[in-house]
Amino acid sequence: MDILDDADLKRAGQAFCVGEDLYGVSVTQLKERLTILEAEQARIAREIDKKTKDLSSAETFFGKT
Numbered sequence: 888m889d890i891l892d893d894a895d896l897k898r899a900g901q902a903f904c905v906g907e908d909l910y911g912v913s914v915t916q917l918k919e920r921l922t923i924l925e926a927e928q929a930r931i932a933r934e935i936d937k938k939t940k941d942l943s944s945a946e947t948f949f950g951k952t
Contacts, residue, residue, distance in 0.1 A: 891926045899923045 891899060903920055912920075945951075 891923065893930065896923065896926050896930065 899919075909917065
């Protein structure tokens with residue numbers, strides 16, 4: 888599976904639920920899920936970085952440290 892953009896990631900993530908039973912899921916499907924979850928983890932990390940920078944800028948602007 889290639890790198891997923893946000894729209895692809897949203898569609899791909901609808902195919903399964905976190906915590907569901909994995910008994911009937913193939914190795915290929917498990918690898919695809921892992922790719923999707925890794926992409927989501929990276930997306931969340933980018934958002935945390937962005938929000939942290941935004942918060943830091945706001946604190947600097949308003950004089951809070």
